[in-house]
Amino acid sequence: MxxxxxxxxxxxxxxxxxxxxxxxxxxxxxxxxxxxxxxxxxxxxxxxxxxxxxxxxxxxxxxxxxxxxxxxxxxxxxxxxxxxxxxxxxxxxxxxxxxxxxxxxxxxxxxxxxxxxxxxxxxxxxxxxxxxxxxxxxxxxxxxxxxxxxxxxxxxxxxxxxxxxxxxxxxxxxxxxxxxxxxxxxxxxxxxxxxxxxxxxxxxxxxxxxxxxxxxxxxxxxxxxxxxxxxPASAFVATFVGNPPAILLPVEKTARGYGIGGTAFAPSRSLAAAIDRQNGKPVLLGLRSDRLSFADESGPLTITGEVHSSEYIGGSWLVHVALGEHRIAVPTRARPPAFGKAAHIRIDEAEPLLFDPVTGAKVALP
Ligand SMILES: Nc1ncnc2c1ncn2[C@@H]1O[C@H](COP(=O)(O)OP(=O)(O)O)[C@@H](O)[C@H]1O
Ligand SMILES: [Mg+2]
Structure with a gap:
């Protein structure tokens, strides 16, 4: 150094x-x-x-x-x-x-x-x-x-x-x-x-x-x-760097709050404020598998999806969860939840990744 x-x-x-x-x-x-x-x-x-x-x-x-x-x-x-x-x-x-x-x-x-x-x-x-x-x-x-x-x-x-x-x-x-x-x-x-x-x-x-x-x-x-x-300063950097890199999913405003692919998404307070400030313009949330884990219940920064499949990777599992047509992979050391069950996924990011879908620029949190 x-x-x-x-x-x-x-x-x-x-x-x-x-x-x-x-x-x-x-x-x-x-x-x-x-x-x-x-x-x-x-x-x-x-x-x-x-x-x-x-x-x-x-x-x-x-x-x-x-x-x-x-x-x-x-x-x-x-x-x-x-x-x-x-x-x-x-x-x-x-x-x-x-x-x-x-x-x-x-x-x-x-x-x-x-x-x-x-x-x-x-x-x-x-x-x-x-x-x-x-x-x-x-x-x-x-x-x-x-x-x-x-x-x-x-x-x-x-x-x-x-x-x-x-x-x-x-x-x-x-x-x-x-x-x-x-x-x-x-x-x-x-x-x-x-x-x-x-x-x-x-x-x-x-x-x-x-x-x-x-x-x-x-x-x-x-x-x-x-x-x-x-x-990462932009959507490009977030999807280029990291092992595996981030995947970007659009967040929608729904009648009952927020959603991803038709499933419920509970943002943190600052994330909700950043999404609201977009005035209905779509926004992309970056998700990285190594920062995801299962939670017992919904809470701030959780997404609720449906277990689609899982693979044993030696000492742990990678569980593929469906969020509508999207899939995200969640690592777990515990035995994975059964196929078809609802699962709450917690996003464990100090600063959640939010990007503008048109420019790819980072959307700042308040
Ligand atoms: N001698 C050259 N003449 C014309 N175009 C070139 C020449 N060298 C590179 N380019 C073009 O410049 C761009 C950048 O190339 P390069 O610097 O080799 O990229 P990288 O090393 O990142 O793969 C490419 O579009 C390439 O086709
Ligand atoms: Mg080169």
């Missing part, structure tokens, strides 16, 4: 990128990354993550906007002098060169040779735990080892900034989890300011100090994983 008040190391201001005549790939992105911080750029495919990384690295030019690294404007600095290490999704190792030569390449380019180069290569191999494999060719390494060569190659130049583009996506599921921990550990050890691109919310939330959630060329929310999970 960087110091909370560590100075900004990378500052991105109103960056816009248009590749041809179509819609811009980046609309207007402003972000700051503190010294020593690990930032994840998280968003679905095509939202502009790689484009932003390439602009930082100098591999693409922004159509508009400015960036500064360690207080120096990046515009005037050519790509090769930016001291930025990059690991691409594909690793992009030179297949005809040994591990040692792959790692040494960036030093050669910078005129670093002899003993100093040897020392740096050994240090980089040690950092990624590849000692002893320096004479191998890339095709004689596992995917995880190739990935670490790519990391060593980025680290050997002692960069001011490390950029990782989906670094784990070519690894199998088991390896991905362990390399996730390795990269985070390496970050703790050397404290290098890092920006990692991923479309995997679990990866972003578990590895990063802060996460920038992107969609459609914009940054929707930039905060710690905890704040993004507890207080």
């Amino acid at each position: 960087p110091e909370p008040r560590a100075p900004d190391h990378l500052v991105i201001q109103k960056v816009m990128k248009k590749y041809g005549s179509g819609e811009p790939a980046l609309k207007s992105v402003s972000l700051n990354v503190r010294k020593g911080e690990f930032l994840a750029l998280l968003g679905p495919s095509g939202c502009g993550k790689t484009t932003l990384l390439k602009i930082i690295a100098g591999l693409e030019k922004a159509t508009q906007g400015q960036m500064a690294l360690a207080g120096e404007g990046l515009d005037a600095i050519p790509t090769y002098r930016r001291d930025i290490g990059i690991v691409f999704q594909s690793y992009a190792l030179f297949p005809h060169m040994t591990v040692d030569a792959n790692i040494r390449f960036g030093l050669d380019m910078r005129g670093i040779k002899g003993d100093e180069a040897d020392r740096r290569v050994a240090e980089a191999l040690d950092l990624v735990k590849l000692d002893g494999l320096s004479a191998r060719m890339p095709n004689a390494l596992s995917g995880g080892q190739q990935q670490r060569v790519a990391l060593a190659r980025a680290l050997v130049i002692r960069p001011k900034l490390l950029l990782l583009d989906e670094p784990l996506s070519n690894l199998d599921a088991v390896l991905r989890k362990s390399v996730r921990v390795d990269i985070r550990e390496l970050h703790e050890r050397i404290g290098l300011t890092t920006v990692m691109v991923t479309h995997d919310q679990e990866e972003a939330m578990s590895m990063a100090d802060r996460v920038a959630v992107m969609a459609n060329g914009y940054v929707l929310q930039h905060d710690t994983p905890e704040v993004i999970y507890e207080h």
Whole structure:
């Protein structure tokens, strides 16, 4: 973790990128990354993550906007002098060169040779735990080892900034989890300011100090994983983040109060006030399974539905409850209620998630 008040190391201001005549790939992105911080750029495919990384690295030019690294404007600095290490999704190792030569390449380019180069290569191999494999060719390494060569190659130049583009996506599921921990550990050890691109919310939330959630060329929310999970700023963030993510259900005003899918919903007082303030406009309630539980009776923040089915998931059950045509999954450690029975579900959120169905914006509670 960087110091909370560590100075900004990378500052991105109103960056816009248009590749041809179509819609811009980046609309207007402003972000700051503190010294020593690990930032994840998280968003679905095509939202502009790689484009932003390439602009930082100098591999693409922004159509508009400015960036500064360690207080120096990046515009005037050519790509090769930016001291930025990059690991691409594909690793992009030179297949005809040994591990040692792959790692040494960036030093050669910078005129670093002899003993100093040897020392740096050994240090980089040690950092990624590849000692002893320096004479191998890339095709004689596992995917995880190739990935670490790519990391060593980025680290050997002692960069001011490390950029990782989906670094784990070519690894199998088991390896991905362990390399996730390795990269985070390496970050703790050397404290290098890092920006990692991923479309995997679990990866972003578990590895990063802060996460920038992107969609459609914009940054929707930039905060710690905890704040993004507890207080998602929009319907998109709520449905993209979390395991499982939130599902959104429309709340109706009924003759007797409030309802979801034709079943009774008892809001808290502040939630009722927020719904009432919409003046009859529909509103979406975000429900996350891990924040739902069964209650003995109806009360504030409960929904009454009908048990539809249940599945045993080892030590506990996931009970699927019907709210009219909607289904929600409620975890329970007790034996689940029988099929067809009415069930009261309590929403255990410090701040219930309420969104405008048209704009997706958060509806504030009074
Ligand atoms: N070189 C390029 N020329 C034209 N369009 C591009 C180019 N690179 C990316 N794009 C477009 O820009 C948008 C963002 O792409 P990208 O940054 O690769 O997204 P992500 O990494 O989030 O999947 C996409 O619509 C993509 O098709
Ligand atoms: Mg990409």
